[in-house]
Amino acid sequence: MKISSKKLWSLSSWTKIHHFIQCRKIVSSRGPSVAIVGSGPAGFYTAQHLLKGHSSLTVDIYEKLPVPFGLVRFGVAPDHPEVKNCINTFTQTAHNERCCFLGNVEVGKDLTVSDLTQAYTAVVLCYGASNDRQLGIPGEMLPNVLSARSFVGWYNGLPENKDLTVNLSCETAVVLGHGNVALDVARILLTPIDILKKTDITEHSLEMLSKSKVKKVLLVGRRGPLQAAFTIKELREMITLPGCRTVIYPEDVQGLDVVVKDLPRPRRRLTELLYTTAVQPPEKHRVAWANATREWILQFLRSPIAIKASTDAQCIESVHFVGDVQEKQIAVATDHTEDVSCGLVLRSIGYTGIPIDDFVPFDTKRGVIQNSGGRVIGCKGLYCSGWISQGPVFVILGAMNDGFATGVRPVSFSDWEKINQAEIQLGKKNDKPREKITSVEEMLHIAAS
Amino acid sequence: MPDGEKVQTKAKVGDNLLDVIIENSVDVDGFGACEGTLACSTCHLIFKQTDFEQLPSPPTDEELDMLDLAFDLHETSRLGCQVIVTKEMEGWEIKVPAGVSDAREPS
Numbered sequence: 001m002k003i004s005s006k007k008l009w010s011l012s013s014w015t016k017i018h019h020f021i022q023c024r025k026i027v028s029s030r031g032p033s034v035a036i037v038g039s040g041p042a043g044f045y046t047a048q049h050l051l052k053g054h055s056s057l058t059v060d061i062y063e064k065l066p067v068p069f070g071l072v073r074f075g076v077a078p079d080h081p082e083v084k085n086c087i088n089t090f091t092q093t094a095h096n097e098r099c100c101f102l103g104n105v106e107v108g109k110d111l112t113v114s115d116l117t118q119a120y121t122a123v124v125l126c127y128g129a130s131n132d133r134q135l136g137i138p139g140e141m142l143p144n145v146l147s148a149r150s151f152v153g154w155y156n157g158l159p160e161n162k163d164l165t166v167n168l169s170c171e172t173a174v175v176l177g178h179g180n181v182a183l184d185v186a187r188i189l190l191t192p193i194d195i196l197k198k199t200d201i202t203e204h205s206l207e208m209l210s211k212s213k214v215k216k217v218l219l220v221g222r223r224g225p226l227q228a229a230f231t232i233k234e235l236r237e238m239i240t241l242p243g244c245r246t247v248i249y250p251e252d253v254q255g256l257d258v259v260v261k262d263l264p265r266p267r268r269r270l271t272e273l274l275y276t277t278a279v280q281p282p283e284k285h286r287v288a289w290a291n292a293t294r295e296w297i298l299q300f301l302r303s304p305i306a307i308k309a310s311t312d313a314q315c316i317e318s319v320h321f322v323g324d325v326q327e328k329q330i331a332v333a334t335d336h337t338e339d340v341s342c343g344l345v346l347r348s349i350g351y352t353g354i355p356i357d358d359f360v361p362f363d364t365k366r367g368v369i370q371n372s373g374g375r376v377i378g379c380k381g382l383y384c385s386g387w388i389s390q391g392p393v394f395v396i397l398g399a400m401n402d403g404f405a406t407g408v409r410p411v412s413f414s415d416w417e418k419i420n421q422a423e424i425q426l427g428k429k430n431d432k433p434r435e436k437i438t439s440v441e442e443m444l445h446i447a448a449s
Numbered sequence: 450m451p452d453g454e455k456v457q458t459k460a461k462v463g464d465n466l467l468d469v470i471i472e473n474s475v476d477v478d479g480f481g482a483c484e485g486t487l488a489c490s491t492c493h494l495i496f497k498q499t500d501f502e503q504l505p506s507p508p509t510d511e512e513l514d515m516l517d518l519a520f521d522l523h524e525t526s527r528l529g530c531q532v533i534v535t536k537e538m539e540g541w542e543i544k545v546p547a548g549v550s551d552a553r554e555p556s
Contacts, residue, residue: 082488085486085488089482233511
């Protein structure tokens with residue numbers, strides 16, 4: 001076999017990668033090849049778009065877990081099954097003969113980004129933001145001070161969070177942050193167990209939640225009601241949550257009825273809902289709330305400055321807040337302080353990305369890959385939109401010797417479908433859509449069966 | 450369509466406009482991600498003012514909630530999955546927004 005000297009440099013990378021690729025239905029292609037790193041919505045939509053736009057292009061989707069769909073599986077709340085319907089479209093994309101899913105292969109560990117850029121026409125990094133922002137305040141490391149992200153991972157069956165220590169024996173929980181994730185975790189804590197048990201929430205979490213003593217959840221944000229980051233659907237869901245009272249203090253929304261008319265429609269409707277809920281909630285809500293046994297309280301303009309432990313330091317006792325005033329877009333501290341007693345704190349103040357390997361220039365301050373319009377700065381072919389003109393790609397695919405010994409066994413999409421069926425079967429016992437398998441070993445065992 | 454092209458299609462009375470687009474394989478990127486369950490805004494359509502006023506039922510709060518997250522939102526915007534085809538709609542021109550996008554993060 002003749003290989004031009006120009007291509008020799010890339011043999012070792014391509015050998016490694018070829019070791020993984022067994023599932024693509026067409027072996028060679030004269031068209032461009034693209035590696036996508038991450039199989040969440042960004043990865044699958046990118047794949048879908050590329051496959052549609054170019055009739056000879058092939059796409060390989062790399063995923064570090066044995067199972068696909070990223071945050072659609074591990075982030076979307078279990079009581080929002082309709083949001084997960086996009087999985088049907090992703091599954092169609094995965095079945096495209098020019099698409100290959102490679103689960104259980106971690107880029108940055110099993111392969112480097114540089115291996116990929118040498119072997120593919122283009123590499124698109126879609127691995128998401130896996131780190132959550134910290135508060136940087138005393139007491140943050142105490143037991144039962146959790147990141148909302150890991151709490152979500154815990155009830156959604158993310159393998160790395162399956163053994164999270166969660167204690168729900170307290171009556172009051174504080175959620176720090178005013179985004180949709182904050183509302184999600186508050187809602188899961190307050191939703192009647194009979195509703196949750198019909199979802200694909202993991203069984204270990206369901207059991208803990210069924211014994212939960214949490215009756216009150218405070219959602220506390222640094223900024224004011226006009227800066228709330230959650231969306232109206234999630235707010236409306238909280239307001240109509242069965243058996244749960246919504247508390248928004250009228251003084252917190254004072255004056256909003258005046259400014260509301262000048263706001264753009266989405267912010268206007270959200271603000272109107274906050275205002276009427278606080279000041280003149282409809283009769284049906286007032287009747288429902290009168291008999292509610294649980295409640296959530298939405299509070300603004302408060303920054304946590306410390307989380308205090310009980311005297312034996314075994315659990316937390318309260319969060320100490322300082323009041324803020326909203327000045328333009330920034331919350332500024334006042335001299336007003338208060339202590340809120342609670343036994344659980346969930347921090348939900350945003351996510352950041354992490355670098356995948358040294359090859360990729362990374363903006364640590366913003367937690368993003370340095371890029372310009374999606375093109376990674378200084379890295380040719382990485383997030384590159386000009387890849388289609390880069391000439392013939394590696395038609396040597398079928399002829400390479402398999403010289404790369406590794407313990408990694410990639411999980412193909414049809415392997416995933418075995419795991420999928422096993423989960424659906426497991427779920428049937430409890431009348432749930434599925435019971436997620438949370439152990440990577442077990443996933444791999446089923447994949448190999 | 451976003452590229453200015455006009456596509457003519459049949460529509461069955463009683464179907465919703467998302468069904469019409471799917472059943473007639475009208476090619477719109479990312480359309481109907483949640484499959485008509487009011488959980489996304491990818492089937493966003495823009496009507497002419499006069500047509501909009503003639504639509505049989507006004508949008509519910511839940512539809513408006515999702516529309517608020519749609520790209521290129523107009524006062525005459527609706528979600529295709531919530532608009533049922535009637536005889537009167539024959540010959541209507543309905544616009545697909547410049548970008549079918551779903552502003553929602555998984556939550």
